[in-house]
Amino acid sequence: MTSFISEILANLQKEGHYLPDLTFIFPSKRAGAYLKKQIAGCYTKPVFSPAILSIEEFAEELSELKTLDTTATLFEFYSVYLSLTPKEQAEDFENFSNWAQTLIHDFNEIDRYLVPPDAIFNYLSAIKDNEHWSLQDNQTDLVKNYLSFWRKLPEYYTELKSRLLIKQEAYQGLVYRQASEKAATFAKEYAQNYVFIGFNALNSAEQLIFQQMLDQKAKVFWDIDQVHFEDPDHDVSLFIRKYAQSWPYYQSEELERVSSHYRTEKQIEIIGIPKSIGQAKYAGEILSQLTPSELNSTAVVLGDEGLLLPMLNAMPQNIDALNITMGYPLKYSPFSSLFEKLFDILKAGNENYYHKDVISVFSNSIIMKASKQEAEVAIQHIKSNNLLYLSKTQILELFTEETGLKIAYCFPSHNNSAKEILLDFSSLIKWFKTEIKEDEDKINLEFLYHYHLVVEELLKLVSNYPHIKSVSSLHHFFKELISTQTLDFQGKPFQGLQLMGMLESRVLDFDTVILTSVDEGTLPAGKSNNSFIPFELKKTYNLPTYKEKDAVYTYHFYHLLQRAKKVYLLHNTDTDSNMGGEKSRFLIQLEIDNEPLHNIKHSVVIPEVPAIHNELQVIQKTPEILEKLEQLANRGFSPSALTTYIRNPLDFYKQYILGIRDKEEVEETVAYNTLGTIVHDTLEKLYKEVIEIELSQEHLEDFIKRTPEEVEHQFHQTYSKIPLSKGKNLLILEVVKRYVTNFLKMEIKELAAGRSIKVKEIETKLTASLNIPELDYPVNIGGMVDRVDISNDILRIIDYKTGKVIQSQLEITNWEDITTDYDKYSKPFQVLMYALILLENQPTTVDAEAGVISFKNLKEGFLKFGIKESQGKKTIKNNVVNADTLLNFKTQLKKLILEICDPETAFYEKEIKAHGNY
Numbered sequence: 001m002t003s004f005i006s007e008i009l010a011n012l013q014k015e016g017h018y019l020p021d022l023t024f025i026f027p028s029k030r031a032g033a034y035l036k037k038q039i040a041g042c043y044t045k046p047v048f049s050p051a052i053l054s055i056e057e058f059a060e061e062l063s064e065l066k067t068l069d070t071t072a073t074l075f076e077f078y079s080v081y082l083s084l085t086p087k088e089q090a091e092d093f094e095n096f097s098n099w100a101q102t103l104i105h106d107f108n109e110i111d112r113y114l115v116p117p118d119a120i121f122n123y124l125s126a127i128k129d130n131e132h133w134s135l136q137d138n139q140t141d142l143v144k145n146y147l148s149f150w151r152k153l154p155e156y157y158t159e160l161k162s163r164l165l166i167k168q169e170a171y172q173g174l175v176y177r178q179a180s181e182k183a184a185t186f187a188k189e190y191a192q193n194y195v196f197i198g199f200n201a202l203n204s205a206e207q208l209i210f211q212q213m214l215d216q217k218a219k220v221f222w223d224i225d226q227v228h229f230e231d232p233d234h235d236v237s238l239f240i241r242k243y244a245q246s247w248p249y250y251q252s253e254e255l256e257r258v259s260s261h262y263r264t265e266k267q268i269e270i271i272g273i274p275k276s277i278g279q280a281k282y283a284g285e286i287l288s289q290l291t292p293s294e295l296n297s298t299a300v301v302l303g304d305e306g307l308l309l310p311m312l313n314a315m316p317q318n319i320d321a322l323n324i325t326m327g328y329p330l331k332y333s334p335f336s337s338l339f340e341k342l343f344d345i346l347k348a349g350n351e352n353y354y355h356k357d358v359i360s361v362f363s364n365s366i367i368m369k370a371s372k373q374e375a376e377v378a379i380q381h382i383k384s385n386n387l388l389y390l391s392k393t394q395i396l397e398l399f400t401e402e403t404g405l406k407i408a409y410c411f412p413s414h415n416n417s418a419k420e421i422l423l424d425f426s427s428l429i430k431w432f433k434t435e436i437k438e439d440e441d442k443i444n445l446e447f448l449y450h451y452h453l454v455v456e457e458l459l460k461l462v463s464n465y466p467h468i469k470s471v472s473s474l475h476h477f478f479k480e481l482i483s484t485q486t487l488d489f490q491g492k493p494f495q496g497l498q499l500m501g502m503l504e505s506r507v508l509d510f511d512t513v514i515l516t517s518v519d520e521g522t523l524p525a526g527k528s529n530n531s532f533i534p535f536e537l538k539k540t541y542n543l544p545t546y547k548e549k550d551a552v553y554t555y556h557f558y559h560l561l562q563r564a565k566k567v568y569l570l571h572n573t574d575t576d577s578n579m580g581g582e583k584s585r586f587l588i589q590l591e592i593d594n595e596p597l598h599n600i601k602h603s604v605v606i607p608e609v610p611a612i613h614n615e616l617q618v619i620q621k622t623p624e625i626l627e628k629l630e631q632l633a634n635r636g637f638s639p640s641a642l643t644t645y646i647r648n649p650l651d652f653y654k655q656y657i658l659g660i661r662d663k664e665e666v667e668e669t670v671a672y673n674t675l676g677t678i679v680h681d682t683l684e685k686l687y688k689e690v691i692e693i694e695l696s697q698e699h700l701e702d703f704i705k706r707t708p709e710e711v712e713h714q715f716h717q718t719y720s721k722i723p724l725s726k727g728k729n730l731l732i733l734e735v736v737k738r739y740v741t742n743f744l745k746m747e748i749k750e751l752a753a754g755r756s757i758k759v760k761e762i763e764t765k766l767t768a769s770l771n772i773p774e775l776d777y778p779v780n781i782g783g784m785v786d787r788v789d790i791s792n793d794i795l796r797i798i799d800y801k802t803g804k805v806i807q808s809q810l811e812i813t814n815w816e817d818i819t820t821d822y823d824k825y826s827k828p829f830q831v832l833m834y835a836l837i838l839l840e841n842q843p844t845t846v847d848a849e850a851g852v853i854s855f856k857n858l859k860e861g862f863l864k865f866g867i868k869e870s871q872g873k874k875t876i877k878n879n880v881v882n883a884d885t886l887l888n889f890k891t892q893l894k895k896l897i898l899e900i901c902d903p904e905t906a907f908y909e910k911e912i913k914a915h916g917n918y
């Protein structure tokens with residue numbers, strides 16, 4: 001394939017031009033590198049490179065003005081707006097910026113297309129006057145102000161233009177207007193040395209410049225194929241055909257470089273693939289089948305530039321050289337999420353910082369690295385102390401003094417001015433720079449440099465224009481500047497695979513093209529109306545509308561196909577996408593054109609999705625697991641460990657063998673298990689004072705008085721030290737107080753009914769050994785019994801439950817079920833195990849009972865363990881825990897422990913349901 005640039009250079013040399021003496025103008029600078037390479041091949045001796053400019057650079061050179069970006073123009077425009085608007089009608093900068101950016105865009109278009117500003121603004125004002133909703137002579141102030149705004153547009157435009165020109169600055173449209181005014185003088189002296197290459201859609205200013213330059217012997221080479229140029233209905237040639245018909249120069253001269261490549265033989269595949277990620281992966285599969293020589297003339301063109309990261313991740317192993325001409329957006333850097341979170345914190349405007357926001361800042365990889373992992377320790381402190389809100393002082397106390405001074409930059413006060421906030425950000429960036437090693441993390445250093453540029457630019461703007469007075473405005477412009485900054489990749493532009501966006505493909509040619517996202521709404525992008533100028537008015541003044549924008553996309557699309565030999569066009573078939581999986585009109589047009597030498601194939605790729613079988617896991621016991629089980633047996637099996645095994649052996653394996661516990665998190669609302677802990681600890685603190693003392697009504701009434709204070713104390717100890725003055729946690733606090741108070745009142749009623757109570761143990765840890773001859777190591781059992789008392793000469797072993805428990809849940813009929821059915825028998829298993837541990841160590845001569853007191857079922861009182869036995873047609877319950885009861889339970893307990901420790905019995909996963917009684 002002979003490329004377009006090669007054809008032009010051959011043509012220029014044939015006409016006798018010495019290439020280094022020329023100045024080449026391209027739509028963008030990307031093609032300049034290819035031009036230099038081709039020129040190097042034209043000469044056997046070293047030569048100076050010719051001047052190569054983009055059209056924007058050439059316009060700047062002609063106009064002798066510096067181009068301002070949209071943000072800087074907006075700041076300058078606000079100064080103009082304030083000077084021309086009565087103070088009582090002037091909007092603040094934040095509201096102004098919402099509509100002013102659209103107006104600046106319109107100013108830009110008016111200048112680029114050389115529209116007389118007074119004429120169009122007067123026309124627009126008249127339209128608005130007709131549109132307004134009050135036709136009465138006595139207009140309201142609102143209507144008057146509305147119409148006044150439209151009448152002031154010429155003043156805004158004229159004053160903004162004057163101020164910028166005095167400073168020798170301009171937005172892009174004004175640069176073009178000024179350049180077009182100077183083009184005739186410039187062309188007379190220099191035009192013969194200028195070559196314009198590969199242009200298509202020109203604004204009116206560019207058209208005037210081109211015509212002035214053409215008249216003075218400049219060269220303009222159009223990259224258009226004959227088949228499209230001669231088709232009056234095809235949008236590919238919409239612009240160039242119009243220039244050929246309307247420019248005086250072409251009434252006597254022919255267009256340069258109308259080629260005939262489109263109708264050559266091509267292999268075109270139109271491939272439907274669900275999801276954008278699927279397209280990236282499939283493009284990677286296509287690339288994996290290409291040879292190194294084919295890859296050197298291949299381009300992957302992303303119709304949707306958001307596919308850059310997925311495409312990079314999908315690159316196959318055979319890609320040795322890759323040149324990326326798209327910028328890597330700053331929003332993908334680790335700094336992006338950090339600065340977004342800092343702005344979120346600032347906009348919240350709180351003096352105390354929400355724990356999730358603080359943890360989010362500390363969890364950022366850059367903060368982790370810069371703080372030398374102090375941030376990780378700080379996160380654990382926040383979680384373990386359940387700190388829901390933290391003051392800045394509390395945050396800084398989590399770090400050493402040196403690191404704390406740096407961390408303070410992450411939490412500037414929302415009362416700070418924009419400049420003070422930016423200075424904190426600047427200090428933060430400098431801190432990161434000192435902690436990042438250049439040889440280890442070059443990409444983050446590059447990101448950091450671009451953030452430094454953004455902050456410095458904003459600092460310059462807020463210093464020159466005191467308009468930003470809110471955090472929201474600062475955030476808006478921070479994001480605006482970030483969106484213009486990209487990390488540019490450095491590669492070998494002439495070696496290996498080329499990865500680019502649609503605009504970067506201008507003027508360039510490739511043998512193989514893979515184009516993604518050829519979907520309606522992406523290629524072309526569809527209608528958008530970021531303008532105050534109505535469609536009819538745009539048509540009147542020849543301003544571009546959606547039709548012209550669609551024609552631009554059409555040109556780029558067909559240009560990619562023009563000289564290519566193999567073309568892969570990928571589109572999204574997913575009906576959940578923006579346009580419902582509708583393929584681009586360009587693909588339909590390709591099919592309708594039906595060029596005989598275009599071998600067009602259609603296919604739809606459906607990724608193979610393997611069926612996922614949720615098989616229950618089985619963990620075989622290894623020597624290491626058996627060793628862990630022996631250690632656990634020596635320490636002592638607890639009731640909770642054994643009931644965990646009964647419920648699901650796999651959970652037992654994870655928790656007690658692997659040591660995997662639930663991840664510690666900050667509880668925003670008190671969890672049920674935390675509530676249970678507070679109840680237990682409150683009762684422990686109160687009842688410890690009456691151990692071995694006959695309980696009296698006076699004791700209990702004193703406990704009731706002290707309950708509110710003690711419950712709050714235990715809340716702060718167990719949950720968080722934050723004030724509990726509002727929200728769900730306040731309600732839960734009151735619930736706990738009610739639980740404890742109602743329990744104490746129940747005890748008073750029992751005493752009043754003649755029951756005697758003497759507390760023997762409260763929240764006591766008990767252990768006992770268990771003789772299991774089949775195991776060659778000692779086995780212990782242990783647990784924390786909530787309460788042991790003697791009531792009416794009966795020893796009671798009591799387990800507190802803050803959830804609801806009923807009597808039937810503590811009764812068994814078959815001893816073998818107690819170690820197999822968690823749902824029915826976990827509660828009797830627990831209380832019997834407490835009874836066994838206690839009575840093994842402290843045999844008693846009195847009758848014993850074991851059971852539960854349910855705080856959600858206090859009216860039932862003490863719910864006793866019982867054995868249901870049938871005698872004839874009657875069923876009787878035996879609630880006494882005697883030697884036979886313990887013997888039967890011990891038999892089942894030994895069988896359970898033997899199963900757990902048996903080398904041949906694997907840990908089998910069970911399908912379970914969630915439960916939650918504490």
